[in-house]
Amino acid sequence: MKNWFTSLNGAIVLSAIALLTELWRAFVDFQHEYSSFLNGTGAVLLGTLLYTALFGGWAWALLQAMRGQRGALITALIINVLFLLVIPVGTLVTYCPSPCPTLWPVMELANWFNLLFGLLSAVAIGLQLGQKKTAG
Numbered sequence: 001m002k003n004w005f006t007s008l009n010g011a012i013v014l015s016a017i018a019l020l021t022e023l024w025r026a027f028v029d030f031q032h033e034y035s036s037f038l039n040g041t042g043a044v045l046l047g048t049l050l051y052t053a054l055f056g057g058w059a060w061a062l063l064q065a066m067r068g069q070r071g072a073l074i075t076a077l078i079i080n081v082l083f084l085l086v087i088p089v090g091t092l093v094t095y096c097p098s099p100c101p102t103l104w105p106v107m108e109l110a111n112w113f114n115l116l117f118g119l120l121s122a123v124a125i126g127l128q129l130g131q132k133k134t135a136g
Helices: 008-037 043-065 070-095 106-130
Strands: none
Touching (some): 008 043, 008 070, 008 106
């Protein structure tokens, strides 16, 4: 298991899982938080376009990282950490500390899974970037 975690494939799979957990979290947020808070302002459209661009960039970075491109790993790490620090940590620290009663247990699970896989992904990618040469 340690060998898989420290491999390029392990880092990519963990980052893909982190992306999926953030996508889950985004669906819940847009359905129950952003849509009511930003109702009628047009900001929901802007938010969905921004999320789509970031998710697309993250997916593109993972595809390029599979080819061993170091810059793609850095991009995946930056986007992962951005989502990791801003959304799940921000939620736990300021918005709705655990246990969060908002949409219990869906939002709570989404937040914790996002935090867990985001951290694992960041560590795995960081280990890859710490190596001299990325290899599968």
